[in-house]
Amino acid sequence: xxxxxxxxxxxxxxxxxxxxxxxxxxxxxxxxxxxxxxxxxxxxxxxxxxxxxxxxxxxxxxxxxxxxxxxxxxxxxxxxxxxxxxxxxxxxxxxxxxxxxxxxxxxxxxxxxxxxxxxxxxxxxxxxxxxxxxxxxxxxxxxxxxxxxxxxxxxxxxxxxxxxxxxxxxxxxxxxxxxxxxxxxxxxxxxxxxxxxxxxxxxxxxxxxxxxxxxxxxxxxxxxxxxxxxxxxxxxxxxxxxxxxxxxxxxxxxxxxxxxxxxxxxxxxxxxxxxxxxxxxxxxxxxxxxxxxxxxxxxxxxxxxxxxxxxxxxxxxxxxxxxxxxxxxxxxxxxxxxxxxxxxxxxxxxxxxxxxxxxxxxxxxxxxxxxxxxxxxxxxxxxxxxxxxxxxxxxxxxxxxxxxxxxxxxxxxxxxxxxxxx
Amino acid sequence: xxxxxxxxxxxxxxxxxxxxxxxxxxxxxxxxxxxxxxxxxxxxxxxxxxxxxxxxxxxxxxxxxxxxxxxxxxxxxxxxxxxxxxxxxxxxxxxxxxxxxxxxxxxxxxxxxxxxxxxxxxxxxxxxxxxxxxxxxxxxxxxxxxxxxxxxxxxxxxxxxxxxxxxxxxxxxxxxxxxxxxxxxxxxxxxxxxxxxxxxxxxxxxxxxxxxxxxxxxxxxxxxxxxxxxxxxxxxxxxxxxxxxxxxxxxxxxxxxxxxxxxxxxxxxxxxxxxxxxxxxxxxxxxxxxxxxxxxxxxxxxxxxxxxxxxxxxxxxxxxxxxxxxxxxxxxxxxxxxxxxxxxxxxxxxxxxxxxxxxxxxxxxxxxxxxxxxxxxxxxxxxxxxxxxxxxxxxxxxxxxxxxxxxxxxxxxxxxxxxxxx
Numbered sequence: 001x002x003x004x005x006x007x008x009x010x011x012x013x014x015x016x017x018x019x020x021x022x023x024x025x026x027x028x029x030x031x032x033x034x035x036x037x038x039x040x041x042x043x044x045x046x047x048x049x050x051x052x053x054x055x056x057x058x059x060x061x062x063x064x065x066x067x068x069x070x071x072x073x074x075x076x077x078x079x080x081x082x083x084x085x086x087x088x089x090x091x092x093x094x095x096x097x098x099x100x101x102x103x104x105x106x107x108x109x110x111x112x113x114x115x116x117x118x119x120x121x122x123x124x125x126x127x128x129x130x131x132x133x134x135x136x137x138x139x140x141x142x143x144x145x146x147x148x149x150x151x152x153x154x155x156x157x158x159x160x161x162x163x164x165x166x167x168x169x170x171x172x173x174x175x176x177x178x179x180x181x182x183x184x185x186x187x188x189x190x191x192x193x194x195x196x197x198x199x200x201x202x203x204x205x206x207x208x209x210x211x212x213x214x215x216x217x218x219x220x221x222x223x224x225x226x227x228x229x230x231x232x233x234x235x236x237x238x239x240x241x242x243x244x245x246x247x248x249x250x251x252x253x254x255x256x257x258x259x260x261x262x263x264x265x266x267x268x269x270x271x272x273x274x275x276x277x278x279x280x281x282x283x284x285x286x287x288x289x290x291x292x293x294x295x296x297x298x299x300x301x302x303x304x305x306x307x308x309x310x311x312x313x314x315x316x317x318x319x320x321x322x323x324x325x326x327x328x329x330x331x332x333x334x335x336x337x338x339x340x341x342x343x344x345x346x347x348x349x350x351x352x353x354x355x356x357x358x359x360x361x362x363x364x365x366x367x368x369x370x371x372x373x374x375x376x377x378x379x380x381x382x383x384x385x386x387x388x389x390x391x392x393x394x395x396x397x398x399x400x401x402x403x404x405x406x407x408x409x410x411x412x413x414x415x416x417x418x419x420x421x422x
Numbered sequence: 423x424x425x426x427x428x429x430x431x432x433x434x435x436x437x438x439x440x441x442x443x444x445x446x447x448x449x450x451x452x453x454x455x456x457x458x459x460x461x462x463x464x465x466x467x468x469x470x471x472x473x474x475x476x477x478x479x480x481x482x483x484x485x486x487x488x489x490x491x492x493x494x495x496x497x498x499x500x501x502x503x504x505x506x507x508x509x510x511x512x513x514x515x516x517x518x519x520x521x522x523x524x525x526x527x528x529x530x531x532x533x534x535x536x537x538x539x540x541x542x543x544x545x546x547x548x549x550x551x552x553x554x555x556x557x558x559x560x561x562x563x564x565x566x567x568x569x570x571x572x573x574x575x576x577x578x579x580x581x582x583x584x585x586x587x588x589x590x591x592x593x594x595x596x597x598x599x600x601x602x603x604x605x606x607x608x609x610x611x612x613x614x615x616x617x618x619x620x621x622x623x624x625x626x627x628x629x630x631x632x633x634x635x636x637x638x639x640x641x642x643x644x645x646x647x648x649x650x651x652x653x654x655x656x657x658x659x660x661x662x663x664x665x666x667x668x669x670x671x672x673x674x675x676x677x678x679x680x681x682x683x684x685x686x687x688x689x690x691x692x693x694x695x696x697x698x699x700x701x702x703x704x705x706x707x708x709x710x711x712x713x714x715x716x717x718x719x720x721x722x723x724x725x726x727x728x729x730x731x732x733x734x735x736x737x738x739x740x741x742x743x744x745x746x747x748x749x750x751x752x753x754x755x756x757x758x759x760x761x762x763x764x765x766x767x768x769x770x771x772x773x774x775x776x777x778x779x780x781x782x783x784x785x786x787x788x789x790x791x792x793x794x795x796x797x798x799x800x801x802x803x804x805x806x807x808x809x810x811x812x813x814x815x816x817x818x819x820x821x822x823x824x825x826x827x828x829x830x831x832x833x834x835x836x837x838x839x840x841x842x843x844x
Contacts, residue, residue, distance in 0.1 A: 035563060035831045052474040054828040061607035062825060071609045074563040074831070091567070126832055141457060141496045145513070185483035187493045386819050390812065397808050403484060406476040409457045409496070410548055 002027045002069075005328065006087060006097035008077050008265075010037050010060045012314045013103035013297035016321030018070050024329055028070040029095055031087070035059055035074050038126060039382055041314060042391075044166060046129040048173035049137065049404040053126050055391050058383045077104075079268045082290050099292045099328050102266070102279070103321065106298035106312065109261035109276065116237040120254040123166055132255060134409050136174065139252050140182060141409070143189045150250070156194045157251035159242050161234055162258035163200030164207070165349035168217055170255055171198040172352035175224040180402040197227045199244060201258070204230055206349060206357065208311065209364070213357040216366045220351050234258075260312065262299045269293075274301045283339035285324055291337075296320035302340065310342050314381075319343065348374045353399065424449045424491075427750065428509060428519040430499050430687075432459050432482045434736045435525035435719035438743030440492055446751055450492040451517055453509070457481055457496050460548060461804055463736060464813075466588060468551040470595035471559065471826040475548050477813050480805045499526075501690045504712050521714045521750050524688070524701070525743065528720035528734065531683035531698065538659040542676040545588055554677060556831050558596065561674050562604060563831070565611045572672070578616045579673035581664050583656055584680030585622030586629070587771035590639055592677055593620040594774035597646040602824040619649045621666060623680070626652055628771060628779065630733065631786070635779040638788045642773050656680075682734060684721045691715075696723045705761035707746055713759075718742035724762065732764050736803075741765065770796045775821065 003026050007014045010032035021028050036057040045051040064070045073095075079088040086096040108122030121131050136158075143155035158178075160171045178194035198205070198221065204214040205221075205228065218228045229244070236243035241251040262277035271287055272280050278301040279287055285294045285302060296302075297317030302310045310316050323340050331337075346360030348370065356371040358364065375395065382388050398404065425448050429436045432454035443450050458479040467473040486492045501510040508518040530544030543553050558580075565577035582593045600616035620627070620643065626636040627643075627650065640650045651666070658665035663673040684699035693709055694702050700723040701709060707716045707724060718724075719739030724732045732738050745762050753759075768782030770792065778793040780786065797817065804810050820826065
């Protein structure tokens with residue numbers, strides 16, 4: 001009898017595990033909430049209208065279509081029963097397993113202020129990205145129509161909370177939209193009057209990088225017209241804007257890129273979670289007392305040899321998925337388990353057109369060459385050959401023309417239509 | 423003082439009129455419900471996951487950005503006051519005009535059965551296309567999960583109502599999805615068991631073409647696995663399926679491509695409309711007694727010299743937009759108006775991969791060469807250079823690989839997330 005392996009999640013970790021089982025004598029079931037794998041590092045480009053959803057999302061069934069030992073189920077897992085080795089699905093019964101790989105990822109955390117979510121959307125899913133895109137584009141449209149100057153100011157004020165890579169990338173992209181892309185498109189507003197502020201609680205941007213890169217990022221953003229405010233704490237967000245310390249900024253466009261918490265289903269494991277809701281795993285990424293249950297990627301609190309927490313990055317999840325799948329295969333031969341080792345190939349973030357920061361091993365560099373490296377690496381890791389070609393072309397076009405081509409407000413339209421029908 | 427011209431609608435007619443005013447001494451305001459111009463002839467390709475929304479939709483502001491005499495407003499017109507020469511907007515006051523060009527298009531008509539709409543979505547807007555895409559893709563997912571054979575049958579039954587170009591194109595594309603694209607992707611269902619039926623009330627498909635082309639279309643569709651049923655009338659549509667005469671077909675996928683009615687705002691003109699809600703216009707496309715108000719495109723009931731109704735096609739709208747704009751310019755010199763003449767460059771419809779029908783003047787042809795012609799013409803008329811390149815690549819990819827790359831179920835996901843949040 002082949003061992004039954006269940007993978008929850010079709011992100012970098014889950015997909016990497018599933019692929020590693022290719023041609024092995026195991027029966028794999030991959031359960032995912034959506035029918036696609038999302039290339040999350042480029043999600044901000046969908047939110048800022050440079051790429052289309054289908055450029056960075058590929059149907060999981062297509063990716064795994066030639067792997068006959070993998071079954072894909074589009075469903076949501078609502079409970080994990082570790083004692084009796086099964087998971088419960090939202091719509092259809094349960095699935096039992098011999099091995100379970102939990103790769104459910106994280107969502108944004110509002111540090112106990114969940115009521116802020118509706119005023120300050122985060123950026124984790126394709127829907128988040130589409131919501132932000134529509135909100136940003138609609139704001140310019142509303143600013144164009146209104147004759148109330150205070151209201152116009154509210155629509156043209158953009159506040160991004162969180163100075164990590166996502167916050168930096170969003171701030172840079174919105175600055176480019178306001179100053180380059182839209183500059184000729186409007187008649188009543190001067191889109192150069194857009195105010196973009198990037199708020200960070202700690203003392204500098206991109207805390208995972210060295211001070212020099214943080215500094216470069218700050219000055220580059222400032223040249224692009226972004227006001228960077230470090231050591232600044234958000235105290236309130238509502239429908240009118242955001243409060244920072246005692247200062248209230250009127251804004252229709254508050255974007256949240258500040259915190260993460262692991263997916264809620266992990267609570268059903270009934271084991272110790274860290275402050276961010278992640279499962280504290282052993283050195284082989286299994287959970288205590290259950291050597292057949294693994295947690296990988298953003299859902300795991302895993303440490304390297306020196307006790308440093310592994311970062312929530314795609315390469316960590318990908319390597320962990322491959323490691324766990326190989327470990328399960330070796331388990332059949334009763335081999336001793338070796339601890340997971342993350343091989344750090346480097347990290348990078350883009351700030352804007354021809355501007356990025358890269359850190360590879362001891363090397364750090366910035367500017368045009370860093371941006372080329374970023375571009376090359378991201379295209380290389382896109383799942384399908386087709387996406388690679390399309391994204392390359394979209395970027396080439398963006399670089400030459402400064403035009404963003406996915407500037408569609410689709411949901412607004414739903415509202416209008418529904419109102420008309422009612 | 424420049425004349426104030428208001429254009430309602432950014433489709434083929436409205437946009438063509440706006441562009442014709444380039445460098446003329448007039449002030450143009452274009453009001454549109456969405457922020458994009460939609461290339462409607464390819465909408466079925468979004469519904470069937472071959473193209474992304476942004477491939478066939480371009481921001482109207484971008485298209486007109488270099489035309490300083492055009493102002494674009496994203497809003498909905500709720501009333502046209504012909505006596506006092508102004509229009510009322512849904513959100514912000516009213517706009518007065520010297521000349522008005524009404525190019526509001528049509529939506530689908532359920533022949534008095536508006537309650538059918540929610541079970542049998544039509545295909546007019548980007549949202550319609552996304553809804554149909556999600557419904558079709560979700561049906562395969564649900565058929566994969568369920569163990570109830572009757573339910574599975576319901577999910578794999580596709581019924582398209584209406585044998586015009588849209589119906590034929592949808593039926594052909596769904597047949598290709600079921601038999602080629604998805605064939606390896608599922609484990610529990612054999613997607614070859616998909617049943618696709620195309621229902622037409624009149625005696626043959628594509629009534630606008632000659633009998634020979636209709637016959638070719640029918641046999642081609644039948645070879646692709648589509649059951650074509652002419653002279654068949656729909657008597658009922660509900661959540662379980664569709665009733666044809668006395669026969670009930672259980673189906674989760676009924677798609678409506680049968681009838682059109684012009685946009686409801688035309689009623690506020692308080693003049694004679696035809697059975698499909700279109701305005702009956704004079705030979706110069708103006709409305710009776712108001713030589714400064716024009717109706718063009720799908721919203722107009724316009725006849726050629728021999729009294730034949732002009733069809734609801736993109737070229738008719740485009741030529742009419744240009745004609746009316748030029749007529750308004752000439753009006754300033756008190757020139758005599760000449761009647762509108764439609765120059766028929768031909769019509770075409772695609773059935774599937776390398777299969778299409780084309781009618782140009784006296785010529786009619788079918789098959790691979792017709793399909794190449796269709797492909798070439800459609801790429802040529804896409805608004806932007808970028809769309810041309812991207813769409814060409816997407817089609818090349820589809821042709822080589824049979825893979826459809828926009829197979830994303832995004833809205834399903836919204837539901838799941840919203841439920842989780844609530």
